[in-house]
Amino acid sequence: MNKNLSELRSEIDRLDRSIVAMINERYGYVRQVGEWKHANASEIYVPEREKALLEKLEGINDGPLKNETLRAIYREIMSGAIALESPVKIAFLGPENTFSHQAALSKFGSSVSYLAKNSIAEVFEAVDRGKADYGVVPIENSTEGAVTYTLDMFNQSEVSICAEVQLAAHQNLMARCDKEHIRVIYSHPQALAQCRLYLHNNFPLVPQVEVRSTAEAAKRAAMDDHAAAVASTLAADANGLKVLDGSIEDNSRNVTRFLVIARQNPKPTGEDKTSIVFALKDKVGALMECLTAFGKEGVSMSMIESRPAKTRPGEYLFFVDFNGHRNDTHVQELIEELQKHCLYVKTLGSYPCGLSISND
């Protein structure tokens, strides 16, 4: 016979008691792992272990639990584990409730501490000087391209990349008033650019005002009865704003990629990415020789971006992301080949390929 509601709830209660007991038993082992790490000066956050663990769990999950939910649950379980092992601090490009904050939360969960920094340079500095254990910085957006400021920082800093986060960052129109009463729209220039068509079609006569972050835009909209903001749902919730239209970006596949920076180098997982920067020798065909080297080693690039070297006019640095790990023989051979045509080649990090996460 089918169970009634109170019987069903007692079954749930029974299972919840086991789940909590099991998480605590797990944390008993986590504590010992933490002691081992402290004794061996080992890293607390281990992205390659997290990736392997999540893949194994997805492999044994027969549902109805969705893999997305499983990941979110384990994100928090592992966040608690990290906090139990050591009080780690994560610096991100502030203020709070921006997409950078959301990217950091999606990687480290809610049990660790976060430091909102005023600039990308300050995030690098916090990690460089050991004021933060990890930093989260934006690197590229699928609509607007590379975040050149972050690229430039990598050339000046000794931190390395230990993980990536790909956030399907949806933009939302939010306000205290209804759409017809909006007299001004605030947002960060990149967010306004991502919603150009929507804003042109729906609010052709409403002035757009650029502010330094989407979080700041939401704060301003919260203080004005006739203002709206283009920002994340996190910012709408934090400021008590109504979301008037969701996912208003012109390209619905708008993804922002963030990097986790640290002073550590993850081990290979079998599905890794490597980021390098190189400066070409001043000789004809040097770039061509470098690109040929990638082809010869069968290495596929996922990003190539050039930046002025700032030493002499006309000199450029090339930032490249490609599949593979710095420990792989073919990657080492590739780097040796590149060195022949470059003034220098710097490896910025090898790290597990990240899954795309949505902020819905």
Ligand SMILES: O=C(O)C(=O)C[C@]1(C(=O)O)C=C[C@@H](O)C=C1
């Ligand atoms: O295996 C470890 O190194 C742990 O610290 C445990 C654990 C986990 O909870 O599974 C926690 C944090 C790490 O980033 C990876 C895994």
